Amino acid sequence: xxxxxxxxxxxxxxxxxxxxxxxxxxxxxxxxxxxxxxxxxxxxxxxxxxxxxxxxxxxxxxxxxxxxxxxxxxxxxxxxxxxxxxxxxxxxxxxxxxxxxxxxxxxxxxxxxxxxxxxxxxxxxxxxxxxxxxxxxxxxxxxxxxxxxxxxxxxxxxxxxxxxxxxxxxxxxxxxxxxxxxxxxxxxxxxxxxxxxxxxxxxxxxxxxxxxxxxxxxxxx
Amino acid sequence: xxxxxxxxxxxxxxxxxxxxxxxxxxxxxxxxxxxxxxxxxxxxxxxxxxxxxxxxxxxxxxxxxxxxxxxxxxxxxxxxxxxxxxxxxxxxxxxxxxxxxxxxxxxxxxxxxxxxxxxxxxxxxxxxxxxxxxxxxxxxxxxxxxxxxxxxxxxxxxxxxxxxxxxxxxxxxxxxxxxxxxxxxxxxxxxxxxxxxxxxxxxxxxxxxxxxxxxxxxxxxxxxxxxxxxxxxx
Numbered sequence: 001x002x003x004x005x006x007x008x009x010x011x012x013x014x015x016x017x018x019x020x021x022x023x024x025x026x027x028x029x030x031x032x033x034x035x036x037x038x039x040x041x042x043x044x045x046x047x048x049x050x051x052x053x054x055x056x057x058x059x060x061x062x063x064x065x066x067x068x069x070x071x072x073x074x075x076x077x078x079x080x081x082x083x084x085x086x087x088x089x090x091x092x093x094x095x096x097x098x099x100x101x102x103x104x105x106x107x108x109x110x111x112x113x114x115x116x117x118x119x120x121x122x123x124x125x126x127x128x129x130x131x132x133x134x135x136x137x138x139x140x141x142x143x144x145x146x147x148x149x150x151x152x153x154x155x156x157x158x159x160x161x162x163x164x165x166x167x168x169x170x171x172x173x174x175x176x177x178x179x180x181x182x183x184x185x186x187x188x189x190x191x192x193x194x195x196x197x198x199x200x201x202x203x204x205x206x207x208x209x210x211x212x213x214x215x216x217x218x219x220x221x
Numbered sequence: 222x223x224x225x226x227x228x229x230x231x232x233x234x235x236x237x238x239x240x241x242x243x244x245x246x247x248x249x250x251x252x253x254x255x256x257x258x259x260x261x262x263x264x265x266x267x268x269x270x271x272x273x274x275x276x277x278x279x280x281x282x283x284x285x286x287x288x289x290x291x292x293x294x295x296x297x298x299x300x301x302x303x304x305x306x307x308x309x310x311x312x313x314x315x316x317x318x319x320x321x322x323x324x325x326x327x328x329x330x331x332x333x334x335x336x337x338x339x340x341x342x343x344x345x346x347x348x349x350x351x352x353x354x355x356x357x358x359x360x361x362x363x364x365x366x367x368x369x370x371x372x373x374x375x376x377x378x379x380x381x382x383x384x385x386x387x388x389x390x391x392x393x394x395x396x397x398x399x400x401x402x403x404x405x406x407x408x409x410x411x412x413x414x415x416x417x418x419x420x421x422x423x424x425x426x427x428x429x430x431x432x433x434x435x436x437x438x439x440x441x442x443x444x445x446x447x448x449x450x451x452x453x454x455x
Contacts (some may be wrong), residue, residue, distance in 0.1 A: 005300075066374065066420035067413045068381035070392055075413065078405030158306035163286035167385055176286060195285045195293060202284045 009184045010193055020176030021197060027090070027172055028159040035158065036100060036151075039105020040140070047113045049133060057106065064103030070164055072096050077168045093165035093172075101158050103208035108150050112143030115138065147219040152209035159205055160198065175198065229409045231398050235408075238394030239415055244382040245390060246419075248312045250373060253319020260324030262353060282321035288382050290314050295386045307388035315379065322372055324389065330365035331357055332453050363434050371427040374420045381416075391415060 010017075046057045064072065076096040080087055087095065116139050124138040144151070166175035177194045181187040225231075263275040282290065294311035334357050342352040384393035397411040399405050 004289070030255055040351060061423075062421065063413070064422055066378075068378040069307065069414045070381045070384070070408055071395065071416060074392075074396065074399070075405065076410040078399060078409065082406065090303045160286040163288045164382060174286070177289075177292075180298070188293065188300040189295060191289055191292045195281075198285045198289060199281070 005189050005192070006186060007193065009186055009187050010180060010190050013180055013183075016176050016180065016191070017173070017193070017197065020171065020173035021201070022174075023090075023170070024159075024162050024172040025201070026157075026175075027044060027093055027097065027162045027165065027170070030094045031101055031162075032155050032158055034098035035101025039100025040101060041111055041141075042106030043109035044135065044140070056167075061103045061106050065107065066099055069161055070097070070167060072100055073165060073168055074086050089165075089168045089170040092168060093162070094171045097162065097165070100161070101154065104126055104154050105151065108147050108154060109140075109143060112145075112147035113139055115146050116143055124206050134141065148213050148217065152206075152213065155206055155209060156202055157217050162196070225401055227398070227402045227404045227411075231402060231408075232411065234398060235391065235394050235411060238389060238391045239419075241388070241390040242377065242380050242392075242416075243390075245315065245383060246373070246377045249315035249319050249376045250382065251324050252316025253313065253376070254369075254421060256316060256320025257327055260320055261327035264324060264328045265353075267349060270327060272310060273444050279321045279324055282318050283325075287314065287318050287379060288385065291386060291439075296403070302306060307383065307386045310386060311380070311383040311388055315376065315383075318379075319372075319376060322375075323369065326368045326372065327361070330361040333364050334360050337352075350368070367384065367427050367431040369431060370423055373422045377419050377423070378394060378416065396440025 023087070042057050045053045046061075047054075049057075073093065075086070076099070077089065079090040080092065080095070120138060120142070121134060124134045137167065142184040162172055163174040165172055166178060169175065173194060177190050180190050186191065258273050260278065264279075265269050266272060291310060291314045294314045295305050295307065299305045320371060331353070338356055338360070339352060340414055342356045347356065380390060381392035383390055386395065387393070389397075391412060399408045402408060
């Protein structure tokens with residue numbers, strides 16, 4: 001048994017940790033951006049699109065939500081090069097994470113769209129609004145507002161989910177941690193520090209999403 | 222050039238590895254469920270320091286990635302002088318992590334039961350644990366059932382990360398087969414279907430339970446994803 005926890009040998013590599021953290025944040029931010037875009041398209045396609053669109057979207061959502069992110073990551077990382085897409089591990093990670101979040105965002109936004117009362121849409125129609133403006137202003141924005149708490153909780157999960165992309169050798173925080181373990185042989189201390197970093201990151205992101213929500217959905221209902 | 226093709230042997234290897242995924246999920250469900258019950262009871266208990274302790278426990282397990290928790294358990298055991306064992310580390314981590322989520326699910330259901338039930342039980346001379354056991358939980362069960370089944374899907378999927386500390390379950394078997402066959406589409410496609418076959422029935426059942434219990438519900442209890450920045454979101 002080792003006598004005491006020693007954080008010193010790890011903290012001298014603070015620059016590596018911070019670079020890993022930056023990479024994690026980048027992965028999370030990009031995949032949240034793309035995933036949300038997929039979610040908006042998916043939810044609109046599912047709710048208002050033709051049948052030949054809504055059916056595959058439904059299967060996409062079910063398939064992604066019922067398989068592990070790690071397998072999706074492996075699938076993208078190992079399969080896409082066979083089809084001629086040469087991806088760096090970071091790009092593969094962004095692709096997999098975006099596809100993953102896209103399914104959850106689709107489902108969450110769809111639930112929001114369904115929660116919009118019929119009368120609100122009828123009111124918009126009777127005011128003479130066109131289909132596009134009804135979908136955008138009368139349905140999508142209020143729907144996004146209604147499900148924003150679930151959506152931001154999903155974003156937080158996505159941030160924590162980036163920790164597993166180290167499995168395909170991307171250079172984010174957990175991968176940096178694994179390297180540090182090999183350099184310093186202080187595995188337990190390394191992961192304690194990493195846990196603290198993630199914890200702070202998650203709390204900060206929670207505050208950020210809450211703030212964004214307040215800014216975006218300022219009006220009274 | 223691959224060493225061999227993906228054939229019946231490889232499929233069998235994957236299916237046999239699925240046993241360990243299922244076993245791991247069952248351990249996590251049983252352990253997490255038990256811990257969750259205790260945590261939920263503490264979270265609604267009158268003693269304030271205990272409540273804070275339980276809240277801190279939940280904060281930690283919901284606020285850090287489960288992979289890091291797994292690494293901490295795995296390498297922490299060697300720090301404490303034990304030989305690290307992937308099974309022990311995975312069982313402990315998944316149970317403790319599940320305990321935090323189940324704790325939140327159960328607490329949500331318990332708190333959805335009207336205050337009058339507690340007051341009536343107190344008036345009859347019931348103390349805390351008896352009230353919880355005989356009055357509150359029997360009513361809360363149908364509220365907690367749908368999110369509990371929903372979280373089981375999450376557990377099955379999460380067991381895949383145990384592969385990253387070297388436990389040979391389905392995900393690790395998949396990478397092993399992929400290394401020798403190098404047919405990733407086939408290998409990970411098959412593995413996806415196996416996971417899907419495990420998870421989808423649970424998802425459907427969770428949806429069914431939710432619809433079935435919906436009419437009589439005063440408040441829907443959602444499976445918590447993380448500690449939400451929005452105190453009472455739903």
